[in-house]
Amino acid sequence: xxxxxxxxxxxxxTRRAARxxxxxxxxxxxxxxxxxxxxxxxxxxxxxxxxDTFPQLNDEALAFARQLVDGLRAHRAELDDTLQxxxxxxxxxxxxxxxxNILRLATFELMHTPEPHPPVIESAVRIARKFGGEDSGxxxxxxxxxxxxxxxxxxxxxxxxxx
Numbered sequence: 001x002x003x004x005x006x007x008x009x010x011x012x013x014t015r016r017a018a019r020x021x022x023x024x025x026x027x028x029x030x031x032x033x034x035x036x037x038x039x040x041x042x043x044x045x046x047x048x049x050x051x052d053t054f055p056q057l058n059d060e061a062l063a064f065a066r067q068l069v070d071g072l073r074a075h076r077a078e079l080d081d082t083l084q085x086x087x088x089x090x091x092x093x094x095x096x097x098x099x100x101n102i103l104r105l106a107t108f109e110l111m112h113t114p115e116p117h118p119p120v121i122e123s124a125v126r127i128a129r130k131f132g133g134e135d136s137g138x139x140x141x142x143x144x145x146x147x148x149x150x151x152x153x154x155x156x157x158x159x160x161x162x163x
Contacts (some may be wrong), residue, residue: 015115016063016123019105021047021055022068023127026101036073040066071108077106086147098132099139106144110151117148 021043029039044062047054055066072079083103084092092100106124109115121144128136 001125007121014058015064015119016126017055018065019068019123020127020130021057021062021065023074023102023131024054025065025069026072026105027098027131030097030101036069040069057139059162065114068105071112072104075108075112076104079104079111082107082147083143086150087143096133096136099128099136102128102132102136102140103143106140107147110144110148117144117152120147121148128152 025036025040025043028034028043029036032039039141043054047056061158080092083100087103102124106120109120110117124144125137125141128140132140
């Protein structure tokens with residue numbers, strides 16, 4: 001029974017594992033006030049040495065995790081602005097750092113990658129449930145679902161144009 005639990009706790013896919021890796025890098029960088037690159041390099045080294053606190057990533061997944069971290073760094077102000085407009089009634093200071101960092105990474109993906117929104121949101125919710133508080137999964141899901149709708153509004157005009 002213990003093996004099953006341990007296996008279930010690990011990310012299932014390489015994209016999900018890469019997202020978790022990027023989240024953990026971001027969380028550690030924010031907590032320790034250390035540059036993202038330094039934390040990424042340290043985490044990559046620890047993973048390659050067999051440190052089981054990080055999911056084992058193949059080269060493709062590691063490159064995706066790097067893309068997420070680099071993208072977050074490059075677009076941080078835009079991502080934070082978007083999240084502040086999307087999240088009603090909460091300031092960043094009131095939010096759990098875990099939830100905020102998950103939202104930042106997922107918002108980058110939703111806005112700056114061709115990745116379909118549902119798997120991005122699902123992965124973010126799973127990471128929130130794993131690392132966040134009791135209501136983190138619901139909170140992250142609600143914020144990202146609203147953001148996804150605003151980025152991909154229902155194409156009513158296209159339907160009218162076809163008539």
